[in-house]
Amino acid sequence: MQFFSQIKEKKIKPEQLFMLSVLAVNGGNYLYNLILGRILGPAQFADAAVLITFLLVLSFAAMTFQLVTAKFSVLFENDIFQSFISKVYKNALAVGLAFGALIIIFAGALQNVFNTSSSNMFVVFGFGVPLYFLMSVNRGVFQGKKSFKNLSITYQTEMLSRLVITLGLILLFDIKSSVVIAVGILASFVFGLFPFKYKNLFPKKALVLSQTHSKDIRHFFIITAFYELTQIIINNSDILLVKHFFESYEAGLYASLALIGRIVYFIAWMFVMLLLPTVVELKKEGKKTAPILFKYVGYIAAISITIILVCLAFPETIITLLFGDSYIAMAPLLWKYAIATSMFAISNIFAYYYLSLDKYVPVVISGVFGMLQMLLVIYFHDSLEQVVYMQIVAMLLLLVIQLIYFKYDSSKSAKTLNLK
Template sequence: MQIKSFIIPKKVSPEQLFMLSVLLVNGGNYLYNLILGRLLGPTQFADAAVLVTFLLVLSFVAMTFQLATAKFSVLFESNLFTTFIIRVYKNAVLIGILLGITIIICAPQLQIVFNTSTSHMFVIFGIGVPFYFLMSVNRGIFQGKKELKSLSITYQAEMLSRLIITLALIFILSDIASSTLIALGISISFLFGLIPFRYKDISFKTKTVIGKTELKSIRSFFLLTAFYELTQIIINNSDILLVKHYFEPYEAGLYASLALIGRIVYFVAWMFVMLLLPKVVQLKKENKDTSKVLFNYVLYIIIISLTIILGCSLFPETIIIILFGESYISMAGLLWKYALATSMFAISNIFAYYYLSLDRYVPVIISGVFGMLQMALVIFFHDSLKQVVYMQIIAMVLLLCIQLIFYKFDYKNR
């Protein structure tokens, strides 16, 4: 089944199409959160925020499979590629099932820990988890093979289905807890995210054998990528969880709105990471220089970051009022500062994924260290929301400086 994502001029390149698609998907996801926030009110939206956070954490975990699939889809060919894909699909489904069952079993405890209105939301979410892992491997194949049109479609299908189905369920089944309906909408969207599904030559009954050398390379990349995605979870979500722990619900709500706006930089930058990895792996495979590609993407992110920081600095009140309303206006002064911290992280992220593509893992470890540093700074210095933001700026500026120093010394020693 073929779905056309847009009607566009023939001159638009696949990369430009993908970038446009990512912008629309990120915009749709933002719209999803904003509509829920305005529609449900603070109390019910708190449950929705827990589910969205779970979705973000899940996306980082599953990204390990997507990036590994993308990388080895470039390196492996013919029979070895098919064997690898069958193997990774099996492992992804197995881990997805185990994680989903764990969430379902722990649903009552999760309800207590996160103080939600029902445990059913976690049960429904857990049922959908295996499909998310399956979807991530499918996306990894498209990413590695540079089938960007298909990759764009799968992201659009997931976002649009989640937005439309969730809102339809809330309006039609208003007597059921909104958190349950939101979880159902999220899980159903995973199925739509499988469109289009690359099933050619895939058989779960086939016994797969991969050489020891290739298997060692795959395992090493999986482990290091998993470690790096863990640092992503820490850096992207620990501040919100810590603020919820140390501050009153009203202040935590204000900070959540600040984080949602300020992270626009990171989510826009993510599309460059998606394009960077297969390009770097291919250039390395052909023994060509990869530095030019790296700095092209770094330059793109710097331009986007400066634009967003400038906008947040010049029009903070307008941005917050349009997106969340006047009740959040007290966060206006911190908006550009949070965007600055996120920008530093987005730029650092490009360097980490660049070296991950080259099987160089020191920058990944550096990111993990500074992720822990960010947590430690917030734990020890949280007298105000302003101080929390300042601690993140300090950690992310240091992280970027260390990544740049590492690149400089590494480049000289080549």
């Protein structure tokens, strides 16, 4: 009783609640992937990994709308905000319908490129794409307004529904098919829409945004879209290229490696969600923004080092506990892959920080090294180990350049202040 009374006295802040929620969501998503890996085995899990990777690609593409919505939800109020939201929802729906149609039309071609057992899984996935874009705008409003309770709920409902529905269909009907996984993903998009607070999305008479506002929105949208494209390339191209160049068994092994190694990035994403609205608000108030950057970089660096050391010390134990003995061949590569994702996670914090400040050089830098990583894997893929090494090279260069830019920009800003 004393323990619970202490919890009531120390009220959990919304930001802390969101962080706990993100950890729970990531844990649920990991459980989802781990169970699929154990039930399906390496060869069949390779097909599932393609769908999961498509889901990640979709999340990055839709993140453009979420970040734009989040930023301008901080800056806009009242009628301007309502007009802005209506416009974003219209554009998000249009883009979602276009992307979904393309996936459905080219489902057969996607099956051939990624050597999957079925094209129907891409068709089912395509129908869910518009829903995901609408869901992302809804989340952007919650993020910008710092309504972390509602933001937590929408992530929780998406994760839980995907976990329960997918595994329920597989275990109850004993259907180990990639189409079942696609159905679970589609259903999770529907549940992820809740809570949905904006009923009058497309009013007949809406305030027309000024040219200045429209220009600012368009400019930020283009830059953010470019950056999210680099995220797609860096975060997902390796799995898709491995699926293309290697046999299904090896691709399934690599998918398990990527899933474990990327835990650093998914934890970093939690801090990015808090970083953007905070930096925009501090800039709006004329306050210093660098301390919040240092705070989150410190968190990610500490978490990264811990995960790398654990992966180095207990690789076989981790692989066996999470995926089983069938995936044990990946144990020697686990800590090396964790190094690559750790450097990417830290670089990512810098890029999102500058994106919040309307400084876009780090975004271009990420784009360059995202393409470099993909080219290195395309030309050097004699083994899975070589694929991992190519990513380490690309991400190390990316982090070094980002740090050099930060030092340059800080020196430049300090000189400007001294002149004033």
